[in-house]
Amino acid sequence: MAEHLSQSELDYPFKLLEYFNGFRVSKVIFSACELGVFDLLLQSQKPLSAECVSQELHTSLDGMERLLDALVGIEIVDVEKTDGKALYSSTDVANLYLAKASPKSLFDMIIYQSKTIYPLWGNMADAVREGKNQYEKTFGHSSDELFEAVYRSEDEMQKFMGLMNSTWVIDGHDVVTAFDLSPFKTVVDLGGCTGALAREVSKAYPDSSVTVFDLPKVVEMAKKHYLEADDTISFQEGDFFSSEIPAADVYILARIIHDWKEERCVQLLKRLHSLCQPGGGVLIVEALLFENKRGPVMAQIFSLNMLVQTEGKERTPSEYFRMLSAAGFKDTQVRRTGKSYDAILGVK
Numbered sequence: 001m002a003e004h005l006s007q008s009e010l011d012y013p014f015k016l017l018e019y020f021n022g023f024r025v026s027k028v029i030f031s032a033c034e035l036g037v038f039d040l041l042l043q044s045q046k047p048l049s050a051e052c053v054s055q056e057l058h059t060s061l062d063g064m065e066r067l068l069d070a071l072v073g074i075e076i077v078d079v080e081k082t083d084g085k086a087l088y089s090s091t092d093v094a095n096l097y098l099a100k101a102s103p104k105s106l107f108d109m110i111i112y113q114s115k116t117i118y119p120l121w122g123n124m125a126d127a128v129r130e131g132k133n134q135y136e137k138t139f140g141h142s143s144d145e146l147f148e149a150v151y152r153s154e155d156e157m158q159k160f161m162g163l164m165n166s167t168w169v170i171d172g173h174d175v176v177t178a179f180d181l182s183p184f185k186t187v188v189d190l191g192g193c194t195g196a197l198a199r200e201v202s203k204a205y206p207d208s209s210v211t212v213f214d215l216p217k218v219v220e221m222a223k224k225h226y227l228e229a230d231d232t233i234s235f236q237e238g239d240f241f242s243s244e245i246p247a248a249d250v251y252i253l254a255r256i257i258h259d260w261k262e263e264r265c266v267q268l269l270k271r272l273h274s275l276c277q278p279g280g281g282v283l284i285v286e287a288l289l290f291e292n293k294r295g296p297v298m299a300q301i302f303s304l305n306m307l308v309q310t311e312g313k314e315r316t317p318s319e320y321f322r323m324l325s326a327a328g329f330k331d332t333q334v335r336r337t338g339k340s341y342d343a344i345l346g347v348k
């Protein structure tokens with residue numbers, strides 16, 4: 001029995017215990033973000049005591065001291081003890097990625113993970129049992145239309161758009177340069193949300209015209225909250241399943257296919273195939289699974305997230321190739337970026 005375990009694993013299941021603790025580590029970071037700890041530490045040019053942080057952020061001293069200490073334990077915050085007094089300061093990583101005001105901030109991603117994804121994952125066992133998303137059970141919102149549940153309030157839509165927007169701060173450039181898109185002079189980003197990825201396309205290919213196509217209320221919100229003064233992209237509203245889609249040399253589908261069941265994906269890809277000129281195509285951007293089912297763990301976890309939150313899943317390159325080929329695309333290629341999101345190009 002258990003003869004394949006090493007002595008150290010028999011003595012102490014280190015990795016298991018660390019994994020069990022994962023959700024609590026997440027909540028340490030999420031709670032610090034929600035309370036504004038990283039913003040305060042960034043603003044205050046000097047290290048701060050727990051008393052000072054708790055007063056500024058209107059929290060208990062005891063709670064804040066424990067939270068700061070846990071942040072030190074996971075190496076997100078630094079501490080120095082002088083004359084018996086602990087003074088806390090942010091690390092460079094926290095300043096760059098966790099403070100709200102940083103241009104590379106993942107703050108919006110964290111808020112969505114904490115407020116929406118975390119409660120949904122509370123029903124993961126039910127999601128696996130039932131094979132469907134847990135919106136109704138978790139938030140009491142029932143709807144047959146996926147994005148009516150995802151966007152169940154204006155505040156929730158804003159949070160979701162914040163999550164979508166923040167991803168491309170770290171993966172955007174790699175994803176849009178995985179393939180040379182310069183031959184494609186008109187680009188339409190279907191379900192392009194806030195325009196974050198479209199702006200990366202426009203930056204990398206300044207000669208191309210780039211349009212974001214999304215649902216009317218999403219476009220309205222994007223224009224209200226995300227429009228940039230010198231924006232080089234434009235917006236068009238519509239439904240990619242049912243309304244007219246503008247002509248383009250290449251259609252980007254970033255995190256669209258993984259939201260839906262296979263039939264709807266092929267239906268959408270067929271529509272795009274019929275709109276494409278020969279030489280035109282689609283760029284699918286997703287977190288790709290390995291063919292051998294051994295990872296990456298991030299994509300496997302994302303696939304469970306799609307179960308708990310959508311009608312879709314994450315797929316392997318061959319699964320995308322099969323759908324593209326069913327829709328008529330002949331020439332298909334994959335490029336992995338080494339980050340969370342990868343690219344697949346299908347040409348007509």
Ligand code: SAM
Nearest residue numbers: 164191192193214215218238239240241254255
């Ligand atoms: N492409 C963006 C990204 O990767 O950051 C957003 C991906 S998000 C998961 C899916 C997007 O598709 C949302 O912006 C949503 O509003 C949009 N969407 C969903 N159903 C749509 C439809 N029927 N027509 C147009 N856009 C749709």
Ligand code: ASE
Nearest residue numbers: 117255256258259302305309310
């Ligand atoms: C979707 C993407 C996401 C729909 C819902 C989603 C993500 C979170 N919720 O198309 C992004 C990646 N996954 C995680 C867990 O962050």
